[in-house]
Amino acid sequence: MDFNPVILSIPLYFTLIGFELIYQLVKKVKVYRTNDAISNISCGISSQVTNALWGVLSIAMYQYIYEYWSIATIPNAWWSYLLLFLLVDLMYYWFHRASHEINFLWNTAHVVHHQSEDYNLSVALRQASFGGAFAMVFYLPLALLGFNTYAFLTVKGINLIYQFWIHTEAIEKLPRWFEYVFNTPSHHRVHHGRNPKYIDKNHAGTLMIWDRMFGTFQQEEEKPTYGVTKPTNTWNPVWANVVPIVDMTNQVKATPGFWNKLKVLFYKPGWQPIELGGYQMAPEVDKQTYRKFDVHPHMPMIRYVFVQFVLVLSFTAYFLFTSGNYDVYTKLTMAGFIMWSIAQLGILMENRKNWIPMEFIRLVATAALIVFLIESAMAITFAGGFMLLFGIWFYFASRKTK
Known part of the structure; x- marks a missing residue:
């Protein structure tokens, strides 16, 4: 596996989500909805899987410019990492801002991150599948300046990891000096608000000084209404x-x-x-009539989807940590299966009866993939048992689907 601090931090992400679930139980507040959380994490899965396929091309582009076009060679020293941290954060600010202010980038690279109508740590994992490819263009000047690829990937990873914890309502306000300098949950809640006064504000990654410098800062006032002005209304x-x-x-x-x-x-x-009709301003949110998209199946199907999702999530982690061991065709097969699975499970969460036969086909494909990857007699036995067990479970879970 190529060095990727974001992937290496996956256990930390789910540990913190666990703490937020405990917070939900203790405070008796509704922080998570199963359907929304699965959709958020599934978007994260989609983003990481696609990045595993073409992310190497973005890194190769950075390495090429560093090797053949850089105007200097900056040494690995404490001061160079500090300077690189500031520059990565500044480049992130401009990419993030451009992703809100240029329609093409908004729809291809960023809108997915804002689609959730909840605000919790699972939203941090909700990323667009094509975002990484466009983001790299904004970071290429750093290669031209002479920052080596390893240092860049390390600092960029740390920058993204920092942004995980700010996706929560469990933390209200932090000390004033911290709120002034750094991005915080309060500042980032504003960024996810669809209220007109909050739209296109607080683009910071780590340091809030960029928004203050470039006129995009907005203090959190009333609680934001989260999501986008045109709801996507899907769990797929x-x-x-x-x-x-x-x-x-x-x-x-x-x-x-x-x-x-x-x-x-x-x-x-x-x-x-x-x-x-000219430019369409975002409308004010009518809190009296506003309702979140919340379609969901009956409880037996929810339990089935949740277990299947955990299995797919585990398989995705295995794929990400071992993808360097496979040829391109095996990678494409595994990635295609993951994408098919998260899409199918999202559709089942939408209670769509016409897609029930497709889940039986996916279970057969799962068994075939197990045999393909393991290639042993035991694998055939295991795959057969897997298909039989979950096929029976799904049959009974699907009987009440309307």
Whole structure:
């Protein structure tokens, strides 16, 4: 496995989620919804799996510029890591801000992260599948300056790990000096709010000084309403990534004039020409009528999906930690199975009866994959038992699906 601090921190992420679940029990507050949390983590799975396939190309691009185009060679010293930390955070700020203010980047690289209507640590894992590819472009100047690839990946990983803990409502306000300098849960709650005053504010990764310097800072006042102005309304993580791109493509097709079509792509989300109504401001949230998307199946199906999700999550962790051991075809097979599984489980959480036969097919595919990867007589026995056990369980769980 290539060095990746984010992947190495997976056990830490789920430990902190466990603490937040304990907080939910102790305080008797509704922090997590099973359907939303599974969808959030599934989007994280999708992001990490796709990154395992083409992330190496982004790293290779950085390494190429560092080797052949860098104007200096910066040594590994405490001061260089400190400088790199500041520059990585600054580049992150501008990528993050651009991902909110350029429609193309918003729909391809970032909107997925904002789709959840809850705010908890699982939301931190909800990332777009294509975000990493676009983000690297903003970091390439660091290679040109002469920061080596290993140092960059280390500092960038630390920057992303920091941002995990700020996705919580369990922490209110921290000391004033800390709130002034650093990004905190309070500041980042604002960033996830769909209230008009909160939209496109607080883009910081680690240091809040960038938002204060560049005029995008907003203090948390009333509690935000989370999510996006056009709710995605799906638990399917694959469709959650695709539907914003489909909507943007349809908007481009419906917009008259070549230059207007380009403006749809590169102006702020909500822009349209005057003849179609002009720029659409985000509406105020009517808290009296607002309802979260919350479709879910009956409890037997929820239990089944949860167990299958844990198995897929475990298989994904295994894939991420061992992906360097496989040829490209095996990688694609494993990645395709993971993506199919999280999409299928998301659809089952939407209580869609017409997709029930597909789960039986997926169980057969799971058994086949076990035999393919292990290649032994014991694997055949295990795969057969797996398919029989979960096939029977799913049959009874699906009988009440409407």
